[in-house]
Amino acid sequence: MATEGTSAPAVALTAQADGQAVVAHANAPAPAPADTPQLTPAQLKAKAKAEKAARRAKVKEDKEVVAAAAQSQAADAKSGKGKGRDGAQTSGPQGPGKVGLTHRPSMSGRRPSILIVEKDIRSSIPECFSHLPMAKRIPLSQVHKDVHPAVLSIGQQMSTFAIKDSISRLEATLKAFRKVIESYETPKGNSLSRHFVPHALNPQIEYLTECRPMCFSMGNAIRLLKAKVNSFDIDTPEDEAKEGLLEMIELFINERITLAEFVIARNAAKQIQDGDLVLTYGSHRLVEKTFLRARGDGRSFSVSIIDDPYDRGGQVMATTLRKAGIRVFYSPNLGGLKTHVERATNVILGAEAIFANGSLHAAAGTADIAVAATAASKKVIALCETINFDRERVSVDALTYNEIDPEQNSAESFRLLYDTTRDHYITGVITEFETGSGNSPAQAILALLRKQEDPALN
Template sequence: MSTTTAAPPAEVKPKILEKPQKAPAVAQPSPNGESQTKGENAAPPPAPKLTGAELKAKAKAEKQARRAQVKAAKDATPGGAPAPASSAQSNHPTADSKGNKAKGKPDGAPSASSGATGRTAGSRGSVPTIPPKPESSIPECFSHLSMAKRLPITQADKDVHPAVLALGQHMATFAIDESITRLKATLLAFKKVIDSYTTPPGNTLARHLTPHVLNPQIEYLSACRPMCFSMGNAIRWLKLQVSKIDPDVPDAEAKKELCASIDAFIQERINFADVVITQKAADYIGEDDVVLVYGRNTLVEQVLLHAHRVAGKKFDVIVIDDPYERQGQVLAKALSAEGVEVSYSGDFGALRFHVQCADVILLGAEGMFSNGALYARCGTSDLAIAGKDFGKKVYALCETINITDRVSTDSLTYNEIDPERCSGSSFRLLYDTTPSHYLSTVVTEISSAQPTSVSYLLRKLEDSN
């Protein structure tokens, strides 16, 4: 690993660990044991396809059997595999005692484990609440919209790597929320997956890794929360890299190569992209401007801080908050701690007044469609429409990895349901789609462009890769 790549994991790790600490810490031992036995289990050809219920039952049985086996193995070889075994042993009693809370025993109360969600902004993860059972309640015409759900770890496929298991839980609880952070965490977890992988005899890495190892991880992750566009793009890229690996290359070298290219990808498409966009967008903030932002977006926050600290500009900020998330408060506090004057509005009351006061509107993107429509936090389009009405400049900030080749003109084709606000009579959507003509400029790391040129950027990127 090069020095440049050493930084990203360090950045993300604390994030992973900070929120629902119990779940991953307890979850670790048993899947670790799994990964030890995985080699033996993966060697025989995979079982024929079963229905969901059968599969679940089978997985459950298998899991129990495996757990017993692992336990026996651990007891039998105390000095065997030092690190994981000893940690598993030391954690063992806690695992039993806390099992009901975080992990859920196969025969225990799984509902309790699935209830350890808690998405409320302030006290996330501290008080377990039971989410509604939404599948049945969503009208059929909206059945294509998916929703994050807390999948009990016990229900996960046996091949799911512990790092991915933990990541899935974070995504399901929205502890890792933004598209770009999800992407980064996913890639880092996949690096661990690749690292702990060995090609079974009689197979080649290029042919075995994707269907037998990567796909279960991906399925698990998307079951926890529907994948965002950037993850889709990156996974397609990763699979292509895997398929390109020469079968004659030894395992260790191939893995090293893959990990290196993942690192390069993170560096180039995420870290470097963010730096470039930050600098560019900060240029669009003028002296004595009033900048209007919506909710909290990491990239937007970086831009504001850069313009203030590095470019030394004097400007005011209006934070309009998403009333369901209140993440804007975090941003407002961070900015005012830096000495930026911030006005805060908790919801869309007086939206047009605030827009009228603003000079520049900065929007963070969750994704971008190739027709130039912006896919972002629900409420963004109201802001953009008001901005257009008053002739304000509306900038959308988006890394090119977030651009999808799909097209959408409305907010219902692609969206996600808020798992916390979903009842039989109503539900809330997490995102909305802003048509391209309400945006003045899209700022990407390649170049700033008219939103309608996004598809051209995408094509250029594909050509150059």
């Protein structure tokens, strides 16, 4: 809370720095004459100048400190969520609140150089969005020494959005963690179940979080992984434990990613009838798989893709679908959305994640589509793997949990990556968990999660 309090005004300063420099200058000399009336104008001027310089230096300093605070706080907030769930298990030396502290000693010498970069990046974020995190590139030279090379590489790819969507990031993370586990050796006098998480796993997680805030699926997976580590007895042999972990990761990738994708595509494809015009937004792996599956099932339908002109992922998907012989209408922006939606028979949207209250966390613009479709009384189906479900976070607007697009972050442009679609704009969610119709109302998510996750936790 303390950091929160100080960060807000200082970030305000940063935000205003370029815009209101003039104001600051005007204020700076003002108090000088009052204090020292006996000085000559020339002296006054010199004094004012010196004061101004000092003031600027101080502001700069403050900014750096605050930027650091904000940064680590943001990191805490994110990683804390992932960890918070296992409660006591993780509150060891690497507990959420201490991330910053444990991190600093090893890199105290280099820290300032990062901070200057950070300040510049974050200074163009408008004050009212300053609470939101943003992915950033971390020079390799400034990375914690414990970060595994495999993790290092995916971290870089995530920060540059080469690995972008939630499931790809999850998969990359798990595969990298597999390498971390394989190369892990328990130091003498320690047990894997006590040593692995704080000393081998947490630095990786911290680094990944710093590169880009973790997505919900990563948080969920890491939580389950940590639970697994903690489930080992203190004197479980290292090999056995490692084997167990690797097996778990393997199973996880197979079940929660590969199989889930297959099941969802199969179930969702059943929603597509011959002659349908299905509308979708941007590009989403599950949606694409669904269309291809439906096509493979022999359905003849056409697809209307509304794209985000700042992302244009839809173009790639459009080409893929076209190659599969699906007729594609491509609309490069949200213009004429009403017309497009009214023409469509139903709407299928891909989601990044789903909150505990049934809100959809998806690419910015998805909510606009859902609202328009609801207004036109069209069926809106969301596709999402259960690993992307969040049981604890609730979001009613897009500003609670979001990310700033680092590519579009300047004085000339600002962009949020996600938006939140309230559950009443969604007819149903298709997950891999439900059988049969595969449809469940968004409100039922919580119950669904309980049902599924309880055995895993116990």
